[in-house]
Amino acid sequence: MPNPFNDQIIEEFRVNKGRMGGPFEGARLILLTTTGARTGTPHTAPVGYLPDGGDRILVIASAGGAPRHPDWYRNLLAHPEVTVESGAFTYQARAEALTGEERDQAFARAVEAEPGWAAYQEKTDRVIPVVALYEIARGGPPNINAGSFGEAIKVVHDAFRRELTQIRKEMSSGTSTLGAQLRVNCLTFCQGLHNHHTGEDLGMFPLIADRHPKAAPALARLREEHERIAALAEDLRRAVTAEDTDRDTARAEVERLTAELEAHLTYEEQQLIPLLEATS
Structure with a gap:
């Protein structure tokens, strides 16, 4: 059955x-496309998610209680095989409903980060499910939702910028201690950033160097910046995994990483997007 409200969200998300x-x-948010249990036809729904490390995300089947x-x-x-659209990427995933203590711990993390989940649980007699979505590995580069290399x-x-903005917002609210989900959000961000920069160092940068020799100084600077950013990400990782770290200490590390990363992303866009668009 058509859902005009969801359809509007889906359109805005994709555009x-x-x-x-x-x-x-x-x-x-993600767009989650499942196969109808009775009809076998695809159905897409906007769903909120929680970061949960490098290999999976979590979604909660609250239905508003x-x-x-x-x-x-x-x-x-x-x-169980579904399609996930994250905004930047589209990928296939395997869905697995969490059970027992694993489900309870994940839901408790979610409630700690956003008490609204608890309000939904109080409204219903059913135990609200928590589902892990594991990306299914595939060969080749990731499927980026872009029409050109430069746009990619x-x-x-921009996806990194949005997530870092959200983490900074989370760091600026709440108690003086770090919640479990906020720690996971930071660690997941750092891992994603590491994966992205490794892919650039091993894949994109050598390709650009081969086709555009004059870009060598810019590429050398970008590689040096990757090393500095990796060191800042490691500082943040240590901060959020230390048992006695308070929110102010972790926030300071987030701000250091933000300043360095934003300068890096801006410089990379200025230097490489014109080259990639010319190549395309």
């Missing part, structure tokens, strides 16, 4: 590569 406005500004599970949850129980850089960079 803006995951950047949302209005009530969803800054929210961590409704008495029945959402359709997408029933679909993925019948057909901007799309991926």
Whole structure:
């Protein structure tokens, strides 16, 4: 059955590569496409998610505290292979409903970060499911939602900017201690940044160097910046994993990383996007 509200969110999400406005500004959203349990047809729904390390994300089948599970949850129980659109990337994933203590710990983390999840649970007699979505590995480069190599850089960079903005917002609110989910958010961000820069160092930069020899000084600077950013990310990792770290200490590390990373992303876009667009 058509859902005009969801359809509007889906359209805005796709047009803006995951950047949302209005009530969803800054929210961590994905588009989740499942296969209908009875019909076998694809169904796409906007769903909030939680970072959960490098190999999976978590989604919560709250349905706003409704008495029945959402359709997408029933679909993925019948057909666990799903499609995830993150804004920057589209990939296939394997869905697995968490059970027992693992489910309870994940839900507790979610509630600590956003008490609204607890309000949904209080409204219903069902135990609200938590589902892990594991990306299915595939050969070749990632499927970036962009029409050119140059646009791909901007799309991926903007996704990092949005997530870092959200982490900075989370660091500026709440108690003086760091919540478990906020720690996970920071660690997941650092791992994603490491993966991105490794891919550039091993893949994109050598390709550009081969086709555009005059870009050598810019590429050398970018590689040096990768090393500095990696050191700052490691400082943040140590800060959020230390048992006695307070929020102010972690926030200071986030701000240091933000300043260095934003300068790096801006310089890279200025130097490489024109070259990649010319190559395309």
